[in-house]
Amino acid sequence: MEGWDPTTKSTLTQIPLLTTRAGPRDGAAWTQRLKEEYKALIAYTSMNKSKDNDWFRISAANPEGTRWTGKCWYIHNLLKYEFDLQFDIPVTYPATAPELELPQLDGKTHKMYRGGKICLTVHFKPLWAKNCPRFGIAHALCLGLAPWLAAEIPILVDSGMIKHKDDTASSSEDQNQ
């Protein structure tokens, strides 16, 4: 696990691993996989809460569990910045990871592909490929989204690309002057 910070590493090892290799087109096997996804997400969320490091909410947006929506947030200079989070489970899952999207940040950073898909580090895909099918949604959030927020949100805030919600009114007045 070269290239990962110690916190990410230790958190990752505590998320339960999955065993069923199944994607959304695999019927009953997908239901089994979905159960494992929930278990991993429950364990990860509980762990975050117990460490006072709760940072996302996610739930299936359709009964098949192929589309997920929620929120994620990041604290910078004691202020909380919250964003919508969404992604689809690709038909080739888990061979390929879900592409995590933050639609509100689309066009605000180069570290993003079109449609608000976050640009993952060179370390993510190799690790995902190496661990297929044991990594799931929870692992993607831990390895993909958490480091992305930690790296990009401070830059976006400091450069003025994003404003804190309480700050929006005054700053737009500033711009008008």
Place this chain on the structure above:
Amino acid sequence: MRSRIENLSNLATSVPIHRSKVKDMSAEVVDSNPYSRLMALQRMGIVENYERIRKFSVAIVGIGGVGSVAAEMLTRCGIGRLLLYDYDKVELANMNRLFFRPEQVGMTKTEAAVQTLSDINPDVVFENYTLNITTVQGFETFMSSLKNKSFDPNKEGSGVDLVLSCVDNYEARMVVNQACNELNQTWMESGVSENAVSGHIQLLVPGETACFACAPPLVVASGVDERTLKREGVCAASLPTTMGVVAGLLVQNTLKYLLNFGQVTPYLGYNALKDFFPTMEMKPNPQCSNSACLERQREYMLTKPARDAAAREKMEAEALSATECPIHAENEWNISVVDDSEVSGSDVGSSGVLPEGLTRELPTADVYTDLPASDETSTFDDLEELRKQLEALSS
């Protein structure tokens, strides 16, 4: 100043010329014949029957820097039907590449492409699909559009002759691979590296060659150390030159495959920094994680005796003509009936040693032993129960 205004008003009143459709491809060399230089390929003996191109359907997935140029090349060649897939819109950030024009910003890439291409060649039948093939719904539409045979009801197999993958990410390539394995559809992969200085094309015949999931993707080593590559603030770079070269290699291979001339390359890399073109062949992996690939491999093995017989016949015919023709006399030692399993050239198995200049983009999945499904958590083994439990944590 006045002449400038006149010039501008002339431009404004000039009506664009639209050519009408042509019924048959003519070889007549006149200014008004759009196909004369292509039909000349036939006269020169390069291609046996060029006009067959009007029978072919090609699907292009990804209408970006490579796909749009490939589409234009095939359109100008007079391809029968083009199916275009992309979910994206044209942006000003795309203007460093070829094909799209600034006034098309905001249009979907597929619509903008059809607009330009049908102007260039109204004989081509276009189908455009604005969708994301990686989603469950997008994939279903993708599959059914490939299966649709209304263009040529007598065609064997699927409704298209070739699928060209011109997407820019691993996820979408794996989806094209999935569809083509399930449909037993031959396809070609193309790619340009994120640092824009290398690229490759690859032929994939389900069951016969390695599929895209048989082994981690093979890419050209650019010679630039990944660790020294500065990635701050950017996802990927792109050059119209590299993309144009790769699109050219891809369509060249497409024409050779469809019109049956020359050698169709199984893999051709392009290293722009060193002007190096590595090539290789790859056999399917009997342990491939893709079940459709394994099925195609089994089918391919079943037809082996028939293929061997055909190969032997061809070899004998060639040997016969070689003895008749004294020019080929010094080649006689090269003619032998080889077993199908002996492949000349640089063939690597899915785990074999790679030729110089090529590298794997991703590692292979670790081997792990299946944990027996534990029953201790059976109280939480109901999906609805688990969903509620996560919901409760969220409140």
